[in-house]
Amino acid sequence: MAMIKILDPTSSDELSTFRGGGRFIQLLKENLSEESRFVSSLSEVSQEDELLVPFWSPFQKPLLNKKIAKQQILTIFDVIPQRYPQHFPVGIRGTLRLWENKKALKYFDKIITISEASKKDINKFLKVSADKIHVHYLATPKQFQQKLLKLDKPKFSIPEVPFVLYVGDVNWNKNLVNLAKAIKLANIPCMFVGKTFAENSSSDHPWLSEFNQFKKLAHNDHHFIFPGYISNDELVKYYQNALCNILVSRNEGFGLSYLEASTQKCPSVLSDIPVFKEIAEDSALYTNPEDPQDIAEKIVKFKEDGKLTASYAQKAFIQSKKYSSSIFKKRLLEIIGI
Helix, strand or coil: CCCEEEECCCHHHHHHHHHHHHHHHHHHHHHCCCCEECCCCHHCCCCCCEEEEECCCCCCCCCCCCCCCCCEEECCCCCCCHHHHCCCCCHHHHHHHHHHHHHHHHHEEEECCCCHHHHHHHHCCCCHHHEEEEEEECCCHHHCCCCCEEEEEECCCCCCCCEEEEECCCCHHHHHHHHHHHHHHHHEEEEECCCCHHCCCCCCHHHHHHHHHHHHHCCCCEEEEEEEHHHHHHHHHHHHCEEEEEEEECCCCCHHHHHHHHHHHCEEEEEEEEHHHHHHHCCCECCCCHHHHHHHHHHHHHHHHHHHHHHHHHHHHHHHHHHHHHHHHHHHHHHHHH
């Protein structure tokens, strides 16, 4: 069997373990340890290897501008900054880097992405042939797939009332301002999990302009609770104790928090966008992401109707079985051709 070499920047870049790419690499390590070897440098790759680069950094210098392996495969999670450039300005240097990275795509034999919705966007905005793009759905780390046991509440203090949970980053597509308005209207606390939420520093980076508006809305408001970065083990507890998971993004590559929540029988309120309909099907309550009142009403439905909540929790749990580790591994090996 050919050796799969997987480029792993997390060994030299601790911060990348907290990004989407880092979580994907965790899945690869858990599921492909026997078939692959993780390398920190492309100098460790030979012409006989199958090379997988599990991330794409379009605004940095291209990693590859030639063939160095038997087969070269690149993972692109989404192209949200390319689809919405007005909300993700990159300047002259970023524009040049993007042009260079789009040219460098020709050195990859296959592109992996994480949903049909992202495949359409890659085809449209990066001009990659559809037959070169392969959909590979995500799974969850092993902590989420162990036998479902009701764990103790998280160590972080939470109100003795129902609370909802947001797990994710803070870019424009996450729609945090409308979410904040909805939380206030629903009159229910929300735990915002993520290191950035707990930081007191400010930034005038244009990608964070909406996050700055969010912070003003949340300032000194008891509805908003920021535990900061937490481990996967702790996150499982949050999902188990939350009324629901909420992800009302304007656009996503996949929506991993929906899947994580589903494994713990935590129902979700999701924005009514194609990618979530693809991933969650009928196992979530859908809402208009541009209407805070509608978002609030969906949250309140779960708060006031226990039977509805239990029904969607079970639907989500069943749906999560479609994204198991075994399916994740089998599909990836099919794409690579091993």
